[in-house]
Amino acid sequence: KRGADNKLICFVHPKDTSGVLMELCQEISE
Template sequence: IEKRGEGIHHIAFAVDDIEAEMQRMRDEGFQLLHDKPLQGADGKVICFLHPKSTNGVLVELCMDAPSSDNV
């Protein structure tokens, strides 16, 4: 808070297919922080968009990890 003041840390969007959404974001000109999805909290698969390409807001894409029942 001292460095940047109060405000939103990030916004997360749930997606059904994170790899397809990552490619769509690249195609639209957004800069991603990761080349591949990462393991996130609560069993989610995640990727962040760089704030420089989203008007200063850190954006997270998140998807429920496929269950072992579906593999």
């Protein structure tokens, strides 16, 4: 989904990453 600064964001749940919440961001090219 779109997040801050008009970037695509995705969250990875802590149960899948040994207790670490990960946020992945990607700039949208125009």
